[in-house]
Amino acid sequence: QQPVQSPQAVILREGEDAVINCSSSKALYSVHWYRQKHGEAPVFLMILLKGGEQKGHDKISASFNEKKQQSSLYLTASQLSYSGTYFCGTEIQGAQKLVFGQGTRLTINP
Amino acid sequence: SAVISQKPSRDICQRGTSLTIQCQVDSQVTMMFWYRQQPGQSLTLIATANQGSEATYESGFVIDKFPISRPNLTFSTLTVSNMSPEDSSIYLCSVEEAGYQETQYFGPGTRLLVL
Numbered sequence: 124q125q126p127v128q129s130p131q132a133v134i135l136r137e138g139e140d141a142v143i144n145c146s147s148s149k150a151l152y153s154v155h156w157y158r159q160k161h162g163e164a165p166v167f168l169m170i171l172l173k174g175g176e177q178k179g180h181d182k183i184s185a186s187f188n189e190k191k192q193q194s195s196l197y198l199t200a201s202q203l204s205y206s207g208t209y210f211c212g213t214e215i216q217g218a219q220k221l222v223f224g225q226g227t228r229l230t231i232n233p
Numbered sequence: 234s235a236v237i238s239q240k241p242s243r244d245i246c247q248r249g250t251s252l253t254i255q256c257q258v259d260s261q262v263t264m265m266f267w268y269r270q271q272p273g274q275s276l277t278l279i280a281t282a283n284q285g286s287e288a289t290y291e292s293g294f295v296i297d298k299f300p301i302s303r304p305n306l307t308f309s310t311l312t313v314s315n316m317s318p319e320d321s322s323i324y325l326c327s328v329e330e331a332g333y334q335e336t337q338y339f340g341p342g343t344r345l346l347v348l
Contacts, residue, residue, distance in 0.1 A: 125275070155337065164325060164339040165276065167234070210275065212337070219264065221337060223276040 128224035145211030237340035256326035261306035
Protein backbone atom coordinates (compact mmCIF):
# COMPACT_ATOMS: atom_id res chain seq x y z
CA GLN A 124 0.00 0.00 0.00
CA GLN A 125 1.27 3.40 -1.04
CA PRO A 126 2.57 5.64 1.77
CA VAL A 127 0.96 9.03 2.13
CA GLN A 128 3.07 12.15 1.85
CA SER A 129 2.15 15.58 3.15
CA PRO A 130 1.99 18.27 2.10
CA GLN A 131 1.49 17.66 -1.61
CA ALA A 132 3.20 20.92 -2.45
CA VAL A 133 4.96 23.72 -0.63
CA ILE A 134 6.37 27.05 -1.72
CA LEU A 135 9.10 28.71 0.31
CA ARG A 136 11.42 31.63 0.15
CA GLU A 137 15.13 30.94 0.19
CA GLY A 138 16.31 30.48 3.76
CA GLU A 139 13.02 29.16 5.12
CA ASP A 140 12.53 25.69 6.59
CA ALA A 141 10.32 22.84 5.38
CA VAL A 142 9.10 19.53 6.76
CA ILE A 143 7.81 16.74 4.55
CA ASN A 144 6.02 13.79 6.13
CA CYS A 145 5.60 10.21 4.97
CA SER A 146 3.12 7.90 6.69
CA SER A 147 2.42 4.23 6.22
CA SER A 148 -0.34 1.97 7.45
CA LYS A 149 2.07 -0.99 7.52
CA ALA A 150 5.01 -1.79 9.78
CA LEU A 151 8.09 -0.54 8.01
CA TYR A 152 11.60 -1.87 7.83
CA SER A 153 13.09 1.18 6.18
CA VAL A 154 12.28 4.53 4.63
CA HIS A 155 14.22 5.96 1.69
CA TRP A 156 14.12 9.61 0.63
CA TYR A 157 14.75 10.84 -2.91
CA ARG A 158 14.69 14.19 -4.67
CA GLN A 159 13.78 14.45 -8.33
CA LYS A 160 14.27 17.53 -10.45
CA HIS A 161 12.20 18.02 -13.56
CA GLY A 162 13.42 15.84 -16.41
CA GLU A 163 15.95 14.04 -14.26
CA ALA A 164 16.16 10.75 -12.40
CA PRO A 165 15.43 10.54 -8.68
CA VAL A 166 18.52 11.14 -6.56
CA PHE A 167 19.02 9.23 -3.33
CA LEU A 168 19.15 11.41 -0.22
CA MET A 169 19.15 9.06 2.74
CA ILE A 170 17.84 5.84 4.19
CA LEU A 171 16.44 5.30 7.65
CA LEU A 172 16.15 1.85 9.16
CA LYS A 173 13.69 0.86 11.86
CA GLY A 174 14.92 1.82 15.27
CA GLY A 175 13.89 5.45 15.28
CA GLU A 176 17.23 6.82 14.16
CA GLN A 177 17.71 10.27 12.78
CA LYS A 178 20.08 11.07 9.97
CA GLY A 179 21.27 14.13 8.23
CA HIS A 180 23.86 15.77 6.10
CA ASP A 181 24.36 19.40 5.33
CA LYS A 182 21.01 21.04 6.10
CA ILE A 183 18.81 18.08 5.22
CA SER A 184 17.92 15.57 7.90
CA ALA A 185 15.26 12.95 8.51
CA SER A 186 13.72 10.96 11.31
CA PHE A 187 11.81 7.69 11.51
CA ASN A 188 9.20 7.14 14.18
CA GLU A 189 8.76 3.39 14.28
CA LYS A 190 5.76 3.51 16.59
CA LYS A 191 3.84 5.81 14.26
CA GLN A 192 5.29 4.31 11.04
CA GLN A 193 6.09 7.83 9.98
CA SER A 194 9.15 9.51 8.62
CA SER A 195 9.82 13.21 8.32
CA LEU A 196 12.32 15.01 6.10
CA TYR A 197 13.61 18.33 7.40
CA LEU A 198 15.10 20.97 5.14
CA THR A 199 16.56 23.90 7.01
CA ALA A 200 17.62 27.25 5.60
CA SER A 201 16.45 26.07 2.19
CA GLN A 202 18.50 26.84 -0.89
CA LEU A 203 17.33 27.29 -4.47
CA SER A 204 18.93 23.94 -5.29
CA TYR A 205 16.50 22.19 -2.95
CA SER A 206 13.65 22.72 -5.38
CA GLY A 207 12.18 19.54 -6.82
CA THR A 208 9.81 16.75 -5.99
CA TYR A 209 10.59 14.68 -2.91
CA PHE A 210 9.57 11.05 -2.74
CA CYS A 211 9.65 8.69 0.17
CA GLY A 212 10.03 4.99 -0.59
CA THR A 213 8.99 2.53 2.07
CA GLU A 214 10.05 -1.05 2.55
CA ILE A 215 8.28 -3.72 4.57
CA GLN A 216 10.38 -6.37 6.29
CA GLY A 217 11.24 -9.09 3.79
CA ALA A 218 9.61 -7.37 0.82
CA GLN A 219 12.89 -6.41 -0.88
CA LYS A 220 11.18 -3.65 -2.79
CA LEU A 221 10.16 -0.04 -2.33
CA VAL A 222 6.72 1.49 -2.56
CA PHE A 223 6.84 5.22 -3.25
CA GLY A 224 4.62 7.98 -1.98
CA GLN A 225 2.89 10.33 -4.36
CA GLY A 226 5.57 12.98 -3.94
CA THR A 227 5.84 16.47 -2.48
CA ARG A 228 6.65 19.29 -4.84
CA LEU A 229 8.95 21.85 -3.20
CA THR A 230 9.46 25.25 -4.81
CA ILE A 231 12.09 27.62 -3.44
CA ASN A 232 11.86 31.21 -4.56
CA PRO A 233 14.61 33.81 -4.21
CA SER B 234 27.51 4.59 -6.02
CA ALA B 235 27.05 2.58 -9.20
CA VAL B 236 26.95 4.37 -12.56
CA ILE B 237 23.85 3.40 -14.50
CA SER B 238 23.11 4.05 -18.15
CA GLN B 239 19.96 3.47 -20.16
CA LYS B 240 19.37 3.22 -23.88
CA PRO B 241 17.58 4.76 -25.60
CA SER B 242 17.20 7.98 -23.64
CA ARG B 243 13.98 8.74 -25.51
CA ASP B 244 11.95 7.35 -28.37
CA ILE B 245 8.77 7.95 -30.31
CA CYS B 246 7.02 4.77 -31.40
CA GLN B 247 3.92 3.77 -33.31
CA ARG B 248 1.16 1.87 -31.60
CA GLY B 249 1.36 -1.87 -31.96
CA THR B 250 5.14 -1.95 -32.06
CA SER B 251 7.60 -3.00 -29.34
CA LEU B 252 10.57 -1.24 -27.79
CA THR B 253 13.43 -2.77 -25.82
CA ILE B 254 15.10 -0.61 -23.19
CA GLN B 255 18.58 -1.47 -21.99
CA CYS B 256 20.03 -0.84 -18.54
CA GLN B 257 23.78 -1.15 -17.99
CA VAL B 258 25.59 -0.85 -14.65
CA ASP B 259 29.33 -0.36 -14.18
CA SER B 260 29.51 -2.86 -11.32
CA GLN B 261 27.90 -6.14 -10.39
CA VAL B 262 24.62 -5.76 -8.55
CA THR B 263 22.28 -8.32 -7.12
CA MET B 264 18.96 -6.60 -7.56
CA MET B 265 17.72 -4.58 -10.52
CA PHE B 266 14.30 -3.01 -10.74
CA TRP B 267 12.18 -1.49 -13.49
CA TYR B 268 9.82 1.38 -12.75
CA ARG B 269 7.32 3.40 -14.70
CA GLN B 270 6.70 7.06 -14.01
CA GLN B 271 3.87 8.78 -15.80
CA PRO B 272 4.07 12.57 -16.16
CA GLY B 273 3.71 14.26 -12.80
CA GLN B 274 3.16 10.98 -11.01
CA SER B 275 5.00 8.77 -8.59
CA LEU B 276 7.28 5.84 -9.30
CA THR B 277 5.48 2.54 -9.88
CA LEU B 278 7.42 -0.70 -9.70
CA ILE B 279 6.90 -2.91 -12.75
CA ALA B 280 9.12 -5.83 -11.79
CA THR B 281 12.23 -7.00 -10.02
CA ALA B 282 14.85 -8.52 -12.30
CA ASN B 283 17.02 -11.12 -10.60
CA GLN B 284 19.98 -12.68 -12.32
CA GLY B 285 19.49 -16.37 -12.96
CA SER B 286 15.77 -16.42 -12.28
CA GLU B 287 12.59 -15.09 -13.79
CA ALA B 288 11.53 -11.55 -13.04
CA THR B 289 8.98 -10.95 -10.32
CA TYR B 290 6.11 -8.79 -11.58
CA GLU B 291 3.95 -6.45 -9.55
CA SER B 292 0.19 -6.48 -9.62
CA GLY B 293 -1.08 -5.01 -12.86
CA PHE B 294 2.01 -5.87 -14.90
CA VAL B 295 2.39 -9.09 -16.89
CA ILE B 296 5.30 -10.79 -18.57
CA ASP B 297 3.65 -10.85 -21.99
CA LYS B 298 3.42 -7.07 -21.99
CA PHE B 299 6.72 -6.30 -20.22
CA PRO B 300 9.18 -9.15 -20.79
CA ILE B 301 12.43 -8.68 -18.89
CA SER B 302 15.83 -10.25 -19.33
CA ARG B 303 18.71 -10.32 -16.84
CA PRO B 304 21.56 -12.24 -18.48
CA ASN B 305 24.23 -11.16 -15.99
CA LEU B 306 24.89 -9.03 -12.92
CA THR B 307 25.47 -5.78 -14.85
CA PHE B 308 22.76 -5.74 -17.52
CA SER B 309 19.00 -5.97 -17.95
CA THR B 310 16.43 -5.20 -20.62
CA LEU B 311 12.76 -4.29 -20.44
CA THR B 312 10.57 -4.68 -23.51
CA VAL B 313 7.33 -2.77 -23.84
CA SER B 314 5.27 -4.90 -26.19
CA ASN B 315 2.35 -4.10 -28.47
CA MET B 316 2.45 -0.48 -27.38
CA SER B 317 -0.52 1.83 -27.04
CA PRO B 318 -0.59 5.57 -26.20
CA GLU B 319 -1.25 4.60 -22.58
CA ASP B 320 2.30 3.21 -22.43
CA SER B 321 3.72 6.70 -22.93
CA SER B 322 5.78 7.24 -19.84
CA ILE B 323 9.28 7.40 -18.40
CA TYR B 324 10.80 4.00 -17.74
CA LEU B 325 13.54 3.85 -15.13
CA CYS B 326 15.81 1.08 -14.03
CA SER B 327 17.31 1.07 -10.58
CA VAL B 328 19.91 -1.07 -8.88
CA GLU B 329 20.46 -2.08 -5.32
CA GLU B 330 24.08 -2.21 -4.36
CA ALA B 331 24.91 -5.39 -2.52
CA GLY B 332 25.75 -4.95 1.14
CA TYR B 333 25.18 -1.21 1.25
CA GLN B 334 22.05 -0.78 3.32
CA GLU B 335 19.93 -1.84 0.39
CA THR B 336 20.03 1.58 -1.22
CA GLN B 337 18.54 1.91 -4.67
CA TYR B 338 20.09 4.14 -7.31
CA PHE B 339 18.26 5.14 -10.47
CA GLY B 340 19.31 5.29 -14.07
CA PRO B 341 18.59 8.40 -16.15
CA GLY B 342 15.37 6.98 -17.57
CA THR B 343 13.89 6.38 -21.01
CA ARG B 344 11.18 8.76 -22.20
CA LEU B 345 8.71 6.91 -24.38
CA LEU B 346 6.00 8.51 -26.48
CA VAL B 347 3.58 6.22 -28.30
CA LEU B 348 1.53 7.71 -31.12
